[in-house]
Amino acid sequence: AQTVTQSQPEMSVQEAETVTLSCTYDTSESDYYLFWYKQPPSRQMILVIRQEAYKQQNATENRFSVNFQKAAKSFSLKISDSQLGDAAMYFCAYIQGGSEKLVFGKGTKLTVNP
Amino acid sequence: GAVVSQHPSWVICKSGTSVKIECRSLDFQATTMFWYRQFPKQSLMLMATSNEGSKATYEQGVEKDKFLINHASLTLSTLTVTSAHPEDSSFYICSARRLAEGRNIQYFGAGTRLSVL
Numbered sequence A: 001a002q003t004v005t006q007s008q009p010e011m012s013v014q015e016a017e018t019v020t021l022s023c024t025y026d027t028s029e030s031d032y033y034l035f036w037y038k039q040p041p042s043r044q045m046i047l048v049i050r051q052e053a054y055k056q057q058n059a060t061e062n063r064f065s066v067n068f069q070k071a072a073k074s075f076s077l078k079i080s081d082s083q084l085g086d087a088a089m090y091f092c093a094y095i096q097g098g099s100e101k102l103v104f105g106k107g108t109k110l111t112v113n114p
Numbered sequence B: 001g002a003v004v005s006q007h008p009s010w011v012i013c014k015s016g017t018s019v020k021i022e023c024r025s026l027d028f029q030a031t032t033m034f035w036y037r038q039f040p041k042q043s044l045m046l047m048a049t050s051n052e053g054s055k056a057t058y059e060q061g062v063e064k065d066k067f068l069i070n071h072a073s074l075t076l077s078t079l080t081v082t083s084a085h086p087e088d089s090s091f092y093i094c095s096a097r098r099l100a101e102g103r104n105i106q107y108f109g110a111g112t113r114l115s116v117l
Helices: none
Strands: A003-005 A010-014 A019-021 A024-026 A032-039 A046-052 A064-069 A074-079 A088-096 A108-113 B004-007 B010-013 B019-025 B032-038 B044-051 B067-073 B076-081 B090-097 B106-108 B112-116
Touching (some): A003 A088, A010 A019, B076 B090
Parallel strands (some): B010 B112
Antiparallel strands (some): A088 A108, B019 B076
């Protein structure tokens, strides 16, 4: 079964600085997708970024970018110029191609210090 | 972006009563919706996959008679917690898969906090 591991239960960053959240996954499949979701205190899950496994280029969305290392099965999220509104739980998630089930990691709580 | 509405956002009920939670995709059609349960400070646990016009598929360990799911249209799925007990108190979140973007993006509702007294 596929698993997603987030080894950092909590992280903190100073406002305007950069932080990287780690995620590793385990799969024997070649067709899959990876996601980072953000869950702020409101608890609304928000899609931050998506990566297709077949794409070598790392996905980028404004201040958010990923470092996708397929051979190492690593999918880290980099947040640049951190803002107070970035404070949230961040969940890494995996979905196998042809499947509809998202597999979530346990999450990383990010605190942004002013 | 795609909008998924979940209602109510918070419900308090007495033990033994039933509670219905609605999940609507407001600006797209969703043949598949998902129901998750989230315990405090934990990740999301998939409870069931709701398919429009057919029976829901429940994850192992989830009681289908306790958590009734109805996906009557392409924009609405409901979760009914029957004969609720305090141990059913939790945060329930739905998501919907958007057809236009293929199989692999789910948009989430804002969740429902259920408190059973």
